[in-house]
Amino acid sequence: MMTYLPGDAFHPIPIFEDRDFWAYCAKQELRFQACAACGALRHPPTPVCWNCHSTAVEWRLAPTRAVVFSFTIVHHAADDRIRDSLPYVVIVAEFPDYGPVKLVSNLLADPSMVHIGMIVELIWEPAADGMFLPRFVRVGKGDPEAGAGQW
Ligand SMILES: [Zn+2]
Structure with missing residues (x-):
């Protein structure tokens, strides 16, 4: 994928x-x-x-649903390998009724749709060496086969 x-x-x-x-x-x-x-x-x-x-x-x-506590949209490639991924969304996710922890992650969504308080859900993206990375999508957009550009 x-x-x-x-x-x-x-x-x-x-x-x-x-x-x-x-x-x-x-x-x-x-x-x-x-x-x-x-x-x-x-x-x-x-x-x-x-x-x-x-x-x-x-x-x-942790719950699989979270809320966007804060976010930023990255337009500058700090590393050449991510130049084709710009712009991308970095969020700070919090988990209502769970506790004070927050997680820095990515929201796989059209950057123009992101807002504080947005409800998002957890997905897992495969990475190297059998690792999976916790990332988030809009609720109802959790199809991991959708691929980039489908958000
Ligand atoms: Zn203690």
């Missing part, structure tokens, strides 16, 4: 506490780190709870 940005351009390099986050992504599960002592969610992953300082961790499954 077509990917939103060239598949070889950007690939996560899991390190430290990120490893578990990306391991769940490889299984197409969006899970955020939660404190096993007090339940506080956090992202990016860290070794210690910001709320109670516990190091006990669990990974809580």
